Amino acid sequence: xxxxxxxxxxxxxxxxxxxxxxxxxxxxxxxxxxxxxxxxxxxxxxxxxxxxxxxxxxxxxxxxxxxxxxxxxxxxxxxxxxxxxxxxxxxxxxxxxxxxxxxxxxxxxxxxxxxxxxxxxxxxxxxxxxxxxxxxxxxxxxxxxxxxxxxxxxxxxxxxxxxxxxxxxxxxxxxxxxxxxxxxxxxxxxxxxxxxxxxxxxxxxxxxxxxxxxxxxxxxxxxxxxxxxxxxxxxxxxxxxxxxxxxxxxxxxxxxxxxxx
Amino acid sequence: xxxxxxxxxxxxxxxxxxxxxxxxxxxxxxxxxxxxxxxxxxxxxxxxxxxxxxxxxxxxxxxxxxxxxxxxxxxxxxxxxxxxxxxxxxxxxxxxxxxxxxxxxxxxxxxxxxxxxxxxxxxxxxxxxxxxxxxxxxxxxxxxxxxxxxxxxxxxxxxxxxxxxxxxxxxxxxxxxxxxxxxxxxxxxxxxxxxxxxxxxxxxxxxxxxxxxxxxxxxxxxxxxxxxxxxxxxxxxxxxxxxxxxxxxxxxxxxxxxxxxxxxxxxxxxxxxxxxxxxxxxxxxxxxxxxxxxxxxxxxxxxxxxxxxxxxxxxxxxxxxxxxxxxxxxxxxxxxxxxxxxxxxxxxxxxxxxxxxxxxxxxxxxxxxxxxxxxxxxxxxxxxxxxxxxxxxxxxxxxxxxxxxxxxxxxxxxxxxxxxxxxxxxxxxxxxxxxxxxxxxxxxxxxxxxxxxxxxxxxxxxxxxxxxxxxxxxxxxxxxxxxxxxxxxxxxxxxxxxxxxxxxxxxxxxxxxxxxxxxxxxxxxxxxxxxxxxxxxxxxxxxxxxxxxxxxxxxxxxxxxxxxxxxxxxxxxxxxxxxxxxxxxxxxxxxxxxxxxxxxxxxxxxxxxxxxxxxxxxxxxxxxxxxxxxxxxxxxxxxxxxxxxxxxxxxxxxxxxxxxxxx
Numbered sequence: 001x002x003x004x005x006x007x008x009x010x011x012x013x014x015x016x017x018x019x020x021x022x023x024x025x026x027x028x029x030x031x032x033x034x035x036x037x038x039x040x041x042x043x044x045x046x047x048x049x050x051x052x053x054x055x056x057x058x059x060x061x062x063x064x065x066x067x068x069x070x071x072x073x074x075x076x077x078x079x080x081x082x083x084x085x086x087x088x089x090x091x092x093x094x095x096x097x098x099x100x101x102x103x104x105x106x107x108x109x110x111x112x113x114x115x116x117x118x119x120x121x122x123x124x125x126x127x128x129x130x131x132x133x134x135x136x137x138x139x140x141x142x143x144x145x146x147x148x149x150x151x152x153x154x155x156x157x158x159x160x161x162x163x164x165x166x167x168x169x170x171x172x173x174x175x176x177x178x179x180x181x182x183x184x185x186x187x188x189x190x191x192x193x194x195x196x197x198x199x200x201x202x203x204x205x206x207x208x209x210x211x212x213x214x215x216x217x218x219x220x221x222x223x224x225x226x227x228x229x230x231x232x233x234x235x236x237x238x239x240x241x242x243x244x245x246x247x248x249x250x251x252x253x254x255x256x257x258x259x260x261x
Numbered sequence: 262x263x264x265x266x267x268x269x270x271x272x273x274x275x276x277x278x279x280x281x282x283x284x285x286x287x288x289x290x291x292x293x294x295x296x297x298x299x300x301x302x303x304x305x306x307x308x309x310x311x312x313x314x315x316x317x318x319x320x321x322x323x324x325x326x327x328x329x330x331x332x333x334x335x336x337x338x339x340x341x342x343x344x345x346x347x348x349x350x351x352x353x354x355x356x357x358x359x360x361x362x363x364x365x366x367x368x369x370x371x372x373x374x375x376x377x378x379x380x381x382x383x384x385x386x387x388x389x390x391x392x393x394x395x396x397x398x399x400x401x402x403x404x405x406x407x408x409x410x411x412x413x414x415x416x417x418x419x420x421x422x423x424x425x426x427x428x429x430x431x432x433x434x435x436x437x438x439x440x441x442x443x444x445x446x447x448x449x450x451x452x453x454x455x456x457x458x459x460x461x462x463x464x465x466x467x468x469x470x471x472x473x474x475x476x477x478x479x480x481x482x483x484x485x486x487x488x489x490x491x492x493x494x495x496x497x498x499x500x501x502x503x504x505x506x507x508x509x510x511x512x513x514x515x516x517x518x519x520x521x522x523x524x525x526x527x528x529x530x531x532x533x534x535x536x537x538x539x540x541x542x543x544x545x546x547x548x549x550x551x552x553x554x555x556x557x558x559x560x561x562x563x564x565x566x567x568x569x570x571x572x573x574x575x576x577x578x579x580x581x582x583x584x585x586x587x588x589x590x591x592x593x594x595x596x597x598x599x600x601x602x603x604x605x606x607x608x609x610x611x612x613x614x615x616x617x618x619x620x621x622x623x624x625x626x627x628x629x630x631x632x633x634x635x636x637x638x639x640x641x642x643x644x645x646x647x648x649x650x651x652x653x654x655x656x657x658x659x660x661x662x663x664x665x666x667x668x669x670x671x672x673x674x675x676x677x678x679x680x681x682x683x684x685x686x687x688x689x690x691x692x693x694x695x696x697x698x699x700x701x702x703x704x705x706x707x708x709x710x711x712x713x714x715x716x717x718x719x720x721x722x723x724x725x726x727x728x729x730x731x732x733x734x735x736x737x738x739x740x741x742x743x744x745x746x747x748x749x750x751x752x753x754x755x756x757x758x759x760x761x762x763x764x765x766x767x768x769x770x771x772x773x774x775x776x777x778x779x780x781x782x783x784x785x786x787x788x789x790x791x792x793x794x795x796x797x798x799x800x801x802x803x804x805x806x807x808x809x810x811x812x813x814x815x816x817x818x819x820x821x822x823x824x825x826x827x828x829x830x831x832x833x834x835x836x837x838x839x840x841x842x843x844x845x846x847x848x849x850x851x852x853x854x855x856x857x858x859x860x861x862x863x864x865x866x867x868x869x870x871x872x873x874x875x876x877x878x879x880x881x882x883x884x885x886x887x888x889x890x891x892x893x894x895x896x897x898x899x900x901x902x903x904x905x906x907x908x909x910x911x912x913x914x915x916x917x918x919x920x921x922x923x924x
Contacts, residue, residue: 157659163603165602165603165604166603185606185726185728185729185730185735186728189726212730213728213730216730216731
């Protein structure tokens with residue numbers, strides 16, 4: 001199976017592992033992630049809060065270029081921006097009209113592309129049961145917590161692939177890899193995100209609370225789909241520290257393709 | 262040729278602001294049959310009615326068209342007006358140019374054009390009207406009350422007081438309803454049981470009131486004054502007449518894993534149980550899901566210990582059929598399920614409770630005997646956070662709760678906060694609120710006492726998350742007045758959950774053909790002027806089934822419903838609606854389609870000799886019982902041969918109306 005794939009800028013630089021392990025794991029699972037021939041930065045969350053059209057056009061172009069009606073995303077922020085842009089395309093006539101007028105494409109985008117995160121792809125197209133069967137190095141005995149962060153699931157109306165207040169997708173993923181999934185209350189809170197640039201203490205407080213809560217629940221390592229969350233969870237951890245990996249790294253490890261990289 | 266009068270009402274500016282009433286009167290002046298056409302500011306006023314009556318006499322009118330408000334508003338008024346002037350009341354037609362025209366249009370030209378069309382269509386129908394004579398039907402002097410909470414009990418007591426028989430049908434094993442579960446009542450803080458149980462006893466001792474507990478209404482037929490209800494009395498496996506309520510069986514029953522519904526499932530009860538000490542009837546009931554004898558034919562201990570010989574494992578459901586003149590719906594409410602509101606952690610944390618659970622935790626007869634403790638570890642909570650508007654006042658699109666205000670939560674939360682501060686002064690009490698709504702006698706004074714005298718900390722803002730951190734509940738919320746995000750480490754969190762109609766309400770509404778709103782509250786006949794009557798004649802509404810209410814309001818409405826019932830049952834006969842269906846024997850082919858669609862069971866089939874031009878044979882034909890037919894018209898549109906017709910709304914009349922609009 002081949003899927004159009006939008007990696008995003010961070011995955012070409014600071015979060016290379018997220019991308020590399022994903023490609024290796026996909027291959028092991030019999031999936032080809034075919035990178036879009038051309039793509040631009042999604043705008044990294046900012047376009048979603050600004051009432052502006054131009055910064056969202058890169059998302060629209062990516063949506064238009066996707067083949068077979070599906071576009072796979074990997075980074076939380078890209079997933080958030082592209083999926084919300086797609087949602088607005090289908091629900092906000094003003095945005096759709098203005099963006100179409102601006103881009104003047106030969107064939108206007110019809111809104112039909114489905115944005116699916118790589119985790120969703122595994123859950124819905126492969127199935128966690130099937131994934132469990134493909135695991136060659138089960139992560140038995142490891143106590144892993146999911147850090148969803150704030151934008152992976154919200155706004156629930158637009159992202160709409162798991163319950164934003166009580167998500168289960170990463171926990172089920174962890175279980176499929178043979179590890180113990182530990183839930184803790186602050187797994188779906190904001191890590192401090194870009195606020196760290198203006199007020200570091202906000203991120204420190206958020207990260208501290210999340211790590212404290214995770215540790216109290218028995219988590220020994222965290223996984224996430226968000227480069228920004230990983231950055232804050234590592235760089236701004238003061239009182240507590242914990243290993244934080246991308247979910248694809250553990251996937252590659254369980255599938256026995258980590259060392260190939 | 263008939264002589265028709267047309268009377269166009271201004272309704273002050275309600276109609277006249279959007280419809281040129283003079284132009285309407287002028288436009289229909291030359292319609293066939295119209296001999297007089299005029300307008301007036303308030304046609305329903307005494308002067309307006311006098312004008313109509315004088316015109317009827319002066320022009321010897323055969324029928325009138327009143328262009329005014331909805332017929333639901335004033336059709337009866339104008340029929341009486343016409344009748345007093347010697348005209349058959351069914352020769353009156355209403356053209357609704359207010360609700361269906363002036364109120365929904367902004368443009369005068371459009372509104373006027375539509376009003377003229379509506380008037381023409383009413384005139385066209387009137388030309389095909391026939392004078393109709395109303396019959397009478399006897400009134401069954403018995404009232405059915407569905408639901409035995411405070412609303413049902415109060416209605417029953419008031420109706421019985423006037424000398425009429427009342428049956429209360431209660432689905433639970435005892436009457437008392439939600440009020441029986443409450444600890445104290447606002448704003449006087451008197452004990453709920455102390456004021457409710459005397460009423461329960463009074464109802465059980467009344468010669469006129471018959472309590473049918475552990476029973477549900479299964480079917481209702483008939484119409485105002487003549488309902489027939491089928492009631493299923495569920496098997497309790499205990500003979501009600503023999504059981505003395507001694508409670509020995511409860512003490513001996515070895516199966517003690519039943520969820521105690523009365524205590525909001527905070528503790529367990531035996532398989533054979535009496536819901537609470539003051540239950541009425543004070544008779545045990547066996548939970549067949551829990552009883553080992555009924556499930557596996559083992560045990561049988563209760564039968565052996567019962568000195569009254571009341572246990573009967575072979576008892577079956579019993580069907581009771583009774584006739585009633587009036588039916589009162591008093592089905593009440595339940596708190597919404599807080600489990601789907603994930604951010605508040607109700608599902609995961611035992612120490613996040615609903616307000617009704619807190620009532621049981623504070624009640625002397627509750628699971629903790631009135632000592633306020635945390636359900637998780639039985640320890641005294643030192644910091645308690647109340648969250649208001651849980652599932653109330655929600656954006657409908659989010660589907661996270663109810664759009665309405667549940668009305669009672671602000672007051673009961675103030676009550677809880679105050680009682681806790683009074684009894685446990687070492688406890689910190691915080692309340693998150695959107696607004697505090699206290700309209701009611703002595704209500705705001707009560708709330709202010711909670712704040713000023715008892716030091717309850719009210720925080721304007723909503724709660725975004727309740728997280729369990731080593732047994733402490735971290736309540737994260739916004740403090741809008743200080744403009745900051747705050748986190749309170751609480752021992753107990755109490756959710757003021759919204760209330761919703763009892764889940765049986767929808768099926769009862771369907772059974773009674775009584776309309777409901779989108780939230781499953783029963784609709785009243787008029788929101789201001791007929792608040793305790795359902796639009797379906799003979800069905801009355803009592804208590805929260807009609808909308809959220811506190812106890813005083815419920816009792817007031819229950820009394821009002823009772824007075825309407827008494828007014829109905831005091832009559833020996835009711836005037837029946839002559840607009841009923843009838844079958845044309847020559848056209849009917851006996852296909853039974855009409856019988857299948859009739860919601861009232863008014864159609865039967867007979868073998869009859871039919872004589873007509875060139876026809877003389879015995880045929881199976883439909884016959885309508887005019888006393889049962891409610892004139893809904895379902896049969897007339899179903900009949901494939903056009904044999905079924907509705908008086909007052911005949912196919913010919915409807916087609917004339919349509920033609921007047923379309924041609």
